[in-house]
Amino acid sequence: MTIMKGKKETEKFEICFGSMAQGVHHWQIKIDNTFFENNVNEDITGADIDVQVSITKEETMIVLVFDFEGELFCDCDRCLEKMSLKVSKSEKLILKLVAIPENSVLDSDDDDIIFLSDKVTSYNVEQVIFEYLCLDIPMRKVHEDETLCNAQTLEILKKYSSQQPHTEVVDERWEGLKNIKLNN
Ligand SMILES: [Zn+2]
Numbered sequence: 001m002t003i004m005k006g007k008k009e010t011e012k013f014e015i016c017f018g019s020m021a022q023g024v025h026h027w028q029i030k031i032d033n034t035f036f037e038n039n040v041n042e043d044i045t046g047a048d049i050d051v052q053v054s055i056t057k058e059e060t061m062i063v064l065v066f067d068f069e070g071e072l073f074c075d076c077d078r079c080l081e082k083m084s085l086k087v088s089k090s091e092k093l094i095l096k097l098v099a100i101p102e103n104s105v106l107d108s109d110d111d112d113i114i115f116l117s118d119k120v121t122s123y124n125v126e127q128v129i130f131e132y133l134c135l136d137i138p139m140r141k142v143h144e145d146e147t148l149c150n151a152q153t154l155e156i157l158k159k160y161s162s163q164q165p166h167t168e169v170v171d172e173r174w175e176g177l178k179n180i181k182l183n184n
Helices: 007-011 126-135 151-163 172-178
Strands: 023-031 044-057 061-075 082-098 113-117
Touching (some): 044 126
């Protein structure tokens, strides 16, 4: 077994626009658990997402619109059971082809625009797809309703937390302010 990212797995994300005719093209990619084995996000355990990509090729730019539909898998922060996060959104990326050397990168102020050399004929979207998916992961991931949580685990957690002595973290700077008497 190899833990290296399979070449085939990465090729799946290569948009070879060089050979495309100008106009609109449609393309689709399936994001499954393997994707998150290759691209690690500590919160996400897997995924089942369809990505429809519309590729509009123009003379000096390629407009990519990604439509995501599906779910990401993670663990519930409340009951620790598996849960899913619905993903349904659209993202747009513009590849601008400019007269720069093939291996150079031109910085862009806009996250939605990437400048590529006009000698380049393909672009791998694996990393951008990963970033789009990570953008919407909430800080706190819990089942929508507490009744969907694992009741047994909740019971144990409740018991455990009620046994813990209640300690308050006090910020000394604020404590000091309490002693200041206001004279006006
Ligand atoms: Zn839960």
